[in-house]
Amino acid sequence: MRSARQRLHTICGHVKWSKEHGRVNLVQTRSKVLSTDNINPFVKNMEYAVRGPIVIRAAEIEQELKAGKSKPFSDVIRANIGDCHATGQKPLTFLRQVVAICTDPDRLMDDPKYPADAKSRAKRILSGCGGQSIGAYSDSSGVRVIREDIAAYITNRDGHPCNPDNIFLCTGASDGIKTIMKLCMTGEGGNKRAGVMIPIPQYPLYTATIAEYNACPINYYLNEDNNWSLDIPELKRSIQEARSHCVPRVLCVINPGNPTGQVLSRENIENVIQFAKEENLILMADEVYQHNVYAKGSAFHSFKKVLTEMGPEYQDIELASFMSTSKGYMGECGFRGGYCEAINLDPDVKVQLLKSISAKLCSSVSGQAAMDVVVNPPTSSEPSYPLFLKEKEQVLGDLKEKAKMVTETFNSMDRMSCNVVQGAMYAFPQINMPPAALEEAKKRGVPADVMYCFELLEKTGICVVPGSGFGQRPGTYHFRTTILPPVEKLKEMLERFRTFHEQFLSTYK
Numbered sequence: 001m002r003s004a005r006q007r008l009h010t011i012c013g014h015v016k017w018s019k020e021h022g023r024v025n026l027v028q029t030r031s032k033v034l035s036t037d038n039i040n041p042f043v044k045n046m047e048y049a050v051r052g053p054i055v056i057r058a059a060e061i062e063q064e065l066k067a068g069k070s071k072p073f074s075d076v077i078r079a080n081i082g083d084c085h086a087t088g089q090k091p092l093t094f095l096r097q098v099v100a101i102c103t104d105p106d107r108l109m110d111d112p113k114y115p116a117d118a119k120s121r122a123k124r125i126l127s128g129c130g131g132q133s134i135g136a137y138s139d140s141s142g143v144r145v146i147r148e149d150i151a152a153y154i155t156n157r158d159g160h161p162c163n164p165d166n167i168f169l170c171t172g173a174s175d176g177i178k179t180i181m182k183l184c185m186t187g188e189g190g191n192k193r194a195g196v197m198i199p200i201p202q203y204p205l206y207t208a209t210i211a212e213y214n215a216c217p218i219n220y221y222l223n224e225d226n227n228w229s230l231d232i233p234e235l236k237r238s239i240q241e242a243r244s245h246c247v248p249r250v251l252c253v254i255n256p257g258n259p260t261g262q263v264l265s266r267e268n269i270e271n272v273i274q275f276a277k278e279e280n281l282i283l284m285a286d287e288v289y290q291h292n293v294y295a296k297g298s299a300f301h302s303f304k305k306v307l308t309e310m311g312p313e314y315q316d317i318e319l320a321s322f323m324s325t326s327k328g329y330m331g332e333c334g335f336r337g338g339y340c341e342a343i344n345l346d347p348d349v350k351v352q353l354l355k356s357i358s359a360k361l362c363s364s365v366s367g368q369a370a371m372d373v374v375v376n377p378p379t380s381s382e383p384s385y386p387l388f389l390k391e392k393e394q395v396l397g398d399l400k401e402k403a404k405m406v407t408e409t410f411n412s413m414d415r416m417s418c419n420v421v422q423g424a425m426y427a428f429p430q431i432n433m434p435p436a437a438l439e440e441a442k443k444r445g446v447p448a449d450v451m452y453c454f455e456l457l458e459k460t461g462i463c464v465v466p467g468s469g470f471g472q473r474p475g476t477y478h479f480r481t482t483i484l485p486p487v488e489k490l491k492e493m494l495e496r497f498r499t500f501h502e503q504f505l506s507t508y509k
């Protein structure tokens with residue numbers, strides 16, 4: 001027999017009971033407009049593994065440890081996300097000084113504790129801000145003097161001129177990438193959707209944005225057997241297969257690579273540009289790790305430089321390249337600073353791009369100030385140079401040591417192989433899964449790499465991301481780890497990892 005309350009709920013779901021002053025009342029409510037059945041389906045389709053279920057579980061374990069629950073480890077090591085400062089990296093003194101003075105010029109501009117070069121940088125930035133305040137909106141594309149500093153940095157880096165009008169500041173590189181990708185959408189559905197070529201494995205921002213914009217991912221596999229190189233026959237295969245169900249428009253390249261840690265050779269970049277020309281594609285070059293190159297013989301070549309040097313017949317290729325404050329030796333993820341340089345756009349398209357940026361007003365001006373310091377660091381004749389150099393070299397030196405340590409350690413483990421971490425901040429080792437582990441994963445209804453990573457987390461407190469979150473060739477199993485924990489912590493992490501891996505293999509032998 002149903003109660004009166006149940007009957008009422010059946011009749012009108014929007015009537016709620018409340019008890020007040022000892023009396024039972026009926027309160028008129030309305031049902032939610034949004035449910036997961038009716039929200040934007042493209043948002044529902046988005047996935048972002050780097051902050052996915054394994055990370056939620058890691059946070060729960062941290063709480064359990066805090067509450068005194070006994071575990072075979074005393075802390076969680078978060079090697080799931082490229083968040084440098086969260087893993088212990090210290091901010092660069094000079095960058096913080098400049099941003100601090102920009103933020104509080106009345107008190108700090110005359111403070112003798114702050115060096116003259118930090119003050120002159122801050123003055124220059126503030127001179128470009130409305131009311132000399134970083135609290136004012138900037139031009140939509142960013143503070144003019146900062147764009148000039150970025151252009152000078154690019155000119156100096158590449159040895160070719162850069163026009164500040166081709167640059168816009170953004171809220172982290174993520175925002176710039178989304179802005180350009182949005183511009184490339186066709187506005188149509190079905191097989192007229194824009195096709196976006198992305199590497200597999202990829203940084204999940206790309207698949208998430210493609211899903212959000214209802215575009216069509218065109219997956220090209222990186223060649224794991226050749227240190228994750230980008231092979232032209234594979235690009236050709238993927239675009240040919242995609243033609244029947246979308247309109248290929250964009251080719252995204254991440255160099256140095258995330259999650260794969262490779263650095264593309266100049267020849268490889270030339271071939272990619274040639275391919276983009278032949279296939280009439282817009283190039284998006286994600287170069288946020290341009291300062292993170294460690295391996296002997298590897299060097300960063302910007303797409304802009306290579307394209308410029310390939311000759312006049314390549315100067316019609318539309319190229320957007322992206323940089324960030326979040327990576328390099330700065331690791332200032334929270335400032336959300338970034339820029340995009342877009343070249344060879346049709347002038348009318350540039351107007352439309354600017355309009356779409358204007359609708360967001362501007363990116364955070366403190367993020368822009370941080371970006372300015374990245375492109376305009378102390379020079380050898382300035383007072384802050386020695387400390388700046390020491391801090392920069394410390395971070396990059398440690399990363400280099402850790403890149404080597406991680407590669408060697410994973411390669412020394414049975415049934416594990418890891419390409420050389422040439423750059424960026426990650427390793428993407430492959431686990432040669434024992435058949436019994438594959439069977440067990442099947443029984444549990446989860447991919448084997450997910451099972452591996454969850455067991456690793458539960459038994460050791462190490463949080464890494466399963467390879468399936470980035471994409472991998474079917475039948476292969478990987479995980480991504482950052483190389484960010486401090487050297488001693490990373491050593492400890494790798495020891496915990498080795499013990500776990502040996503136990504895993506003996507369990508499933």
Ligand SMILES: Cc1ncc(COP(=O)(O)O)c(C=O)c1O
Binds near residue numbers: 258
């Ligand atoms: C390849 C790549 N591109 C873009 C981003 C986003 O950077 P930002 O913090 O500047 O948005 C990341 C962050 O990890 C990344 O790895």
